[in-house]
Amino acid sequence: MNVASSEILSVVVERDVHFPPEKVWRALTQPYLIEEWLMKNAFQPSVGHRFKLTADWGGVDCQVVAVEPHKTLSYKWDAMGLESVVTWTLTPSGNGTHLRMEQSGFRPDQQQAYQGAKYGWPKFLDNLEQVLAKAD
Template identity: 60%
Template structure:
């Protein structure tokens, strides 16, 4: 395996005290995604659908890859940047597993190259913060 083909992944897992159906709503409804992740106007949980996430630092072009309602959501995450250390094409996967007390949520973002230390660290920090916001959004949902 060459160094160029080695990538790293950010994995965040949490046990969330809400059922998978409620969590699925927060992962797939544009107004809820805007509350916990980033602003967007056009997300649809349909394989092949392109959408954009916008943050204060810029935006990410995405395409839905996999949809298994209530179970798995995967999308491509493209962050073009003139600095190769920040130019990132990755895949974000959410896996929901029912538990006795709610849902086990696993997020994996794959595709960080070895030289992307700052982007990798930012993603690790960012996803933890996003999950904290997600739990707040879920607590406020009916």
């Protein structure tokens, strides 16, 4: 790929949630919880594991690239020509967890995907917070 790295776009969403990193981690790694806030899946928190996220509109091919329990989770997110990486970073904060999601890898010609991610991720994180509020 001969695109300068400065041209690659990222979507970043950050939230402070009133739940400990262990609980946030479960919501990011348990398939039945992921399905509640994101999409149907066969996720396993294991480096190299390939899984698919599926929704009414289609699916996303994913592969886990990094797992550091309660701290970092990263996976490839490939859909409709987009090859990107989603990275979750959990940092303990005074009253819970600072949660950071970054999806990187959008090329300048992928504005539709980039705008879709900018629109979609805050909604997914809203759903995630609702799952955290009711999950044990």
